[in-house]
Amino acid sequence: MSLYxxxxxxxxxxxxxxxxxxxxxxxxxxxxxWYYLGGLTLFFFSVQIGTGVLLLVYYQVxxxxxxxxxxxxxxxxxxxxxxxxxxxxxxxxxxxxxxxHMFSTMLLKAYRPPRELTWVTGFVLFAxxxxxxxxxxxxxxxxxxxxATAVGTDSVKAVPGIGDWLMQVxxxxxxxxxxxxxxxxxxxVVILPLATFAVVGVHLLFIQRQGMAAPRGHAAxxxxxxxxxxxxxxxxxxxxxxxxxxxxxxxxxxxPRIPGVEWELGRxxxxxxxxxxxxxxxxxxxxxxxxxxxxxxxLLRIEGPQAALAVVTVLMGIxxxxxxxxxxxxxxxxxxxxxDLGVAAILFxxxxxxxxxxxxxxxxxxxxxxxxxxxxxxxxLIGGFAANALRFAFFRHTWFVFTGAVLLQAALHGLAGxxxxxxxxxxxxxxxxxxxxxxxxxxxxGKKR
Amino acid sequence: xxxxxxxxxxxxVVDVLLGAGALGFLASIVYPVLRYLKPIAPQDGxxxxxxxxxxxxxxxxxxxxxxxxxxxxxxxxxxxxxRLRACEARCTHEGCTVQYxxxxxxxxxxxxxxxxxxxxxxxxxxxxxPLARWVAQRDPDGSVSVAKSPEGSA
Numbered sequence: 001m002s003l004y005x006x007x008x009x010x011x012x013x014x015x016x017x018x019x020x021x022x023x024x025x026x027x028x029x030x031x032x033x034w035y036y037l038g039g040l041t042l043f044f045f046s047v048q049i050g051t052g053v054l055l056l057v058y059y060q061v062x063x064x065x066x067x068x069x070x071x072x073x074x075x076x077x078x079x080x081x082x083x084x085x086x087x088x089x090x091x092x093x094x095x096x097x098x099x100x101h102m103f104s105t106m107l108l109k110a111y112r113p114p115r116e117l118t119w120v121t122g123f124v125l126f127a128x129x130x131x132x133x134x135x136x137x138x139x140x141x142x143x144x145x146x147x148a149t150a151v152g153t154d155s156v157k158a159v160p161g162i163g164d165w166l167m168q169v170x171x172x173x174x175x176x177x178x179x180x181x182x183x184x185x186x187x188x189v190v191i192l193p194l195a196t197f198a199v200v201g202v203h204l205l206f207i208q209r210q211g212m213a214a215p216r217g218h219a220a221x222x223x224x225x226x227x228x229x230x231x232x233x234x235x236x237x238x239x240x241x242x243x244x245x246x247x248x249x250x251x252x253x254x255x256p257r258i259p260g261v262e263w264e265l266g267r268x269x270x271x272x273x274x275x276x277x278x279x280x281x282x283x284x285x286x287x288x289x290x291x292x293x294x295x296x297x298x299l300l301r302i303e304g305p306q307a308a309l310a311v312v313t314v315l316m317g318i319x320x321x322x323x324x325x326x327x328x329x330x331x332x333x334x335x336x337x338x339x340d341l342g343v344a345a346i347l348f349x350x351x352x353x354x355x356x357x358x359x360x361x362x363x364x365x366x367x368x369x370x371x372x373x374x375x376x377x378x379x380x381l382i383g384g385f386a387a388n389a390l391r392f393a394f395f396r397h398t399w400f401v402f403t404g405a406v407l408l409q410a411a412l413h414g415l416a417g418x419x420x421x422x423x424x425x426x427x428x429x430x431x432x433x434x435x436x437x438x439x440x441x442x443x444x445x446g447k448k449r
Numbered sequence: 450x451x452x453x454x455x456x457x458x459x460x461x462v463v464d465v466l467l468g469a470g471a472l473g474f475l476a477s478i479v480y481p482v483l484r485y486l487k488p489i490a491p492q493d494g495x496x497x498x499x500x501x502x503x504x505x506x507x508x509x510x511x512x513x514x515x516x517x518x519x520x521x522x523x524x525x526x527x528x529x530x531x532r533l534r535a536c537e538a539r540c541t542h543e544g545c546t547v548q549y550x551x552x553x554x555x556x557x558x559x560x561x562x563x564x565x566x567x568x569x570x571x572x573x574x575x576x577x578x579p580l581a582r583w584v585a586q587r588d589p590d591g592s593v594s595v596a597k598s599p600e601g602s603a
Contacts, residue, residue: 127538147545169486174520177538179488208453272515272522274538274548274558279490292543293561303577305543366562 001333024223025230026214035212035230036103036237044094047245048132051087053188059139061185063178066141067268068286074265077325084255086338088263091133093254095284098129106322106342109329110213116323118210121203123199123320128196134283135188141181145226146269148281149184150176155292158306216332259357260263260286287352294352294420319345325401336399337435338389343387344402349375351380351410370417401434481556491520500564505593507583513549516595520556522546523595528567529554535583535595536569556580 003233007013025035058077060069073080102122105111111119138149153170157163224230255262260283281289291312293303302310318325348408360375361367384407391397411429414419418426498518500508501585508514513526515538522538526549534557540547545560555572556565564572569580 119590149559150545152542168488170489173488174491175522235598271546272517273546274524275545277559279545289561293575297571297575297577305577422538433580
């Protein structure tokens with residue numbers, strides 16, 4: 001232990017070692033599974049750094065070189081195809097584990113005091129991850145990248161006041177061009193990683209100071225030592241996920257070929273070519289894409305896309321401040337309204353995503369939107385009723401106002417043929433009425449009785 | 450406790466000066482960065498654009514073509530009556546690039562299914578505004594020129 005002794009005399013490692021020895025994970029009647037998802041997201045992020053740095057060795061940013069260098073990496077460089085495939089797969093799996101982590105935190109109310117800021121930093125990390133996905137998408141400079149970036153950067157026009165300025169700053173010009181490529185490259189490999197390191201650092205610091213949250217009503221009966229008991233379990237899961245990642249990357253190097261989850265290089269971007277039929281963004285942006293399609297050209301004197309993005313911004317804003325809205329959870333009381341809000345968010349996004357995939361539209365190039373809406377509404381209704389039946393059976397949940405409103409909207413839009421927005425308005429009114437009617441029930445969140 | 454004097458104290462004056470100095474210091478950093486990030490305005494495409502021989506050949510073969518004129522991309526196409534028409538190629542919805550669909554006599558955006566008539570007016574879908582109109586005409590010598598429409602958008 002001479003090296004340890006040498007370091008200890010200089011840096012006084014004793015308190016740090018004692019802290020790590022006593023670090024515990026709460027163990028009770030709840031499942032430990034949810035505690036692994038944050039670490040798993042971090043694992044995929046570290047895979048992204050490793051594979052990303054290796055891709056940088058050959059990648060050359062530029063209108064004349066980006067596409068060519070990616071093609072060179074995947075066709076000529078030994079194992080280049082594997083690295084790109086790993087980078088793409090790991091990106092998608094990182095978003096999957098991040099989203100699961102976020103929804104498990106939401107549904108188990110781990111955001112309640114004193115952990116509000118852990119939730120907020122997590123939300124910022126979610127936004128950064130979306131930024132990584134969006135900026136990385138352009139770097140191969142292929143057709144899909146070009147239009148995805150054209151739409152994505154165009155949407156910032158909707159920001160009041162500085163929208164046009166922001167769009168030009170993002171694009172480095174009026175249109176998506178080689179200048180956009182340079183800017184997105186800087187964003188993807190320098191700015192976003194630095195920001196992510198900083199925020200992950202704060203996120204982890206909060207967790208180290210406060211320990212992991214036990215679900216409400218599942219007071220931890222004992223703790224599991226983090227070192228080595230929990231850390232080894234973590235490691236095992238990382239190894240299993242690395243195996244999964246490697247298998248997927250080897251056997252499906254261009255993704256599962258579902259729209260939104262594929263990364264075939266395709267044709268080089270050509271700013272003078274029209275968008276091709278069936279073009280779709282990545283799966284985690286599909287719900288926004290579909291919302292943009294569902295909104296009419298004009299709504300309440302503002303333009304449709306601006307209204308659609310305002311709705312997305314408001315929903316995201318509500319999501320970010322959930323710890324302060326959920327006043328019952330902050331008093332360690334049941335808050336079924338927020339549990340229902342989490343499930344409703346999944347159903348809301350799920351319905352739009354299914355529609356974006358043209359489920360039920362057959363193989364036609366331009367599927368019948370009515371048939372798609374009907375099929376997707378039926379699937380959403382089945383999923384929603386099944387989820388609520390399971391919640392009632394296993395957790396004795398009885399408050400279904402928000403999920404009910406989302407299912408009402410799906411039914412009105414898909415089965416009764418109302419427009420998405422009209423159905424949504426009726427759903428919103430129904431939710432408001434439901435909130436008022438159940439206000440006096442002891443199980444409702446928010447209102448003091 | 451010393452009596453509270455009316456008006457500014459020495460402390461509050463120093464605070465204001467310090468605050469103003471700090472703001473000015475920040476602004477002197479932020480302003481150049483913001484100006485640096487804003488791209489230089491492109492040269493406006495002045496006057497008419499004449500299609501090259503290659504572009505003419507493509508127009509002949511595919512009945513439509515997208516050309517760049519200064520910062521603008523313009524869709525030039527031949528309608529069923531063999532008349533040349535032109536409109537801005539950038540969809541007014543979310544900025545995708547539109548295309549001419551000869552079979553249906555519409556201009557269509559594949560991204561969010563916006564449809565326009567041949568004059569650029571919205572037929573269906575989410576686009577909030579018509580496509581800006583341009584004028585394409587065949588000159589006596591067989592060449593094609595594209596210029597801004599005098600009446601602007603449809």
